[in-house]
Amino acid sequence: MRPGRVGLGSPHHLSYTTRKLDSLPKWASWLEQKGVSVVGPFVRDNRVSIYLRDPDGVTVEITALNEGEASKRYLDESFGNLPSVNSITSGMKLTTFHHASPLTYDPETTAKFFDKFLGLTSMFTIPNPDQKGINILGIGSKERPGFLRYLAVPRPPEGYVGEGSIHHIAMVVEDDDAQQKILKRLNEVGIENSGIIDRFWFHSLYFRDPDGNLLEIATKNPGYAVDESPEKLGTTLVLPKWLEPRRVEIESALKLTDANNHGRWPPDYPNVHSPPESMPRQR
Numbered sequence: 001m002r003p004g005r006v007g008l009g010s011p012h013h014l015s016y017t018t019r020k021l022d023s024l025p026k027w028a029s030w031l032e033q034k035g036v037s038v039v040g041p042f043v044r045d046n047r048v049s050i051y052l053r054d055p056d057g058v059t060v061e062i063t064a065l066n067e068g069e070a071s072k073r074y075l076d077e078s079f080g081n082l083p084s085v086n087s088i089t090s091g092m093k094l095t096t097f098h099h100a101s102p103l104t105y106d107p108e109t110t111a112k113f114f115d116k117f118l119g120l121t122s123m124f125t126i127p128n129p130d131q132k133g134i135n136i137l138g139i140g141s142k143e144r145p146g147f148l149r150y151l152a153v154p155r156p157p158e159g160y161v162g163e164g165s166i167h168h169i170a171m172v173v174e175d176d177d178a179q180q181k182i183l184k185r186l187n188e189v190g191i192e193n194s195g196i197i198d199r200f201w202f203h204s205l206y207f208r209d210p211d212g213n214l215l216e217i218a219t220k221n222p223g224y225a226v227d228e229s230p231e232k233l234g235t236t237l238v239l240p241k242w243l244e245p246r247r248v249e250i251e252s253a254l255k256l257t258d259a260n261n262h263g264r265w266p267p268d269y270p271n272v273h274s275p276p277e278s279m280p281r282q283r
């Protein structure tokens with residue numbers, strides 16, 4: 001694949017939560033040791049974040065709640081003198097997905113879209129501390145405010161989804177009824193969508209937001225425990241029944257992929273630019 005380009009339809013970064021603030025210097029230490037460069041720390045309202053790229057080049061943020069203890073001095077000291085870390089400890093675990101940051105050139109329309117079609121009414125607009133003149137539009141629910149943080153870029157470039165891109169953003173709904181309601185609203189105004197697709201463990205519905213970012217609504221049901229016990233999840237290659245006849249072919253293709261995947265290590269993509277939540281300058 002060609003390398004992707006961040007822009008409309010090709011989101012900027014993903015963010016994951018780690019529980020404790022002191023996990024961040026540990027992550028920085030661990031990653032730097034492995035040849036992955038890290039940018040940060042950056043104070044983000046009530047959080048502190050570091051940034052890196054995954055092996056394909058996707059920008060990843062690791063964020064922790066700043067419960068008041070992150071004075072500038074604390075950050076300078078803990079990141080100026082990184083702790084030695086020999087393994088990823090349980091305290092460092094990435095516990096939840098925090099947010100995805102796609103781009104929008106018309107935040108008002110985006111906000112209306114999520115309100116009208118997905119019932120996400122919890123919104124906020126804040127200035128982007130990383131780039132003057134650009135706001136961040138937070139969209140979410142009461143329980144999960146701002147799980148989408150749109151960068152409202154006035155003249156955004158067209159994005160291209162390729163290597164190192166975020167292909168789509170999936171959101172979960174409780175059940176088929178909730179999904180059907182969304183499908184009905186989309187169809188009522190003629191918003192192009194995939195219809196309901198049976199993924200065996202869940203049901204999916206795909207469509208694009210007004211800026212061309214691909215979204216998915218997935219149901220919780222039937223759930224991953226429908227064909228194996230929760231304790232065994234992830235231990236064997238499980239296929240939906242319509243792919244079972246191709247098991248031998250799929251297994252050998254996976255083995256071949258693994259064998260040929262020498263990776264580029266340390267990775268040779270550009271480091272995360274700084275400040276990290278800004279658009280690279282247009283030429």
Ligand SMILES: [Fe+2]
Nearest residue numbers: 015061101277
């Ligand atoms: Fe972020």
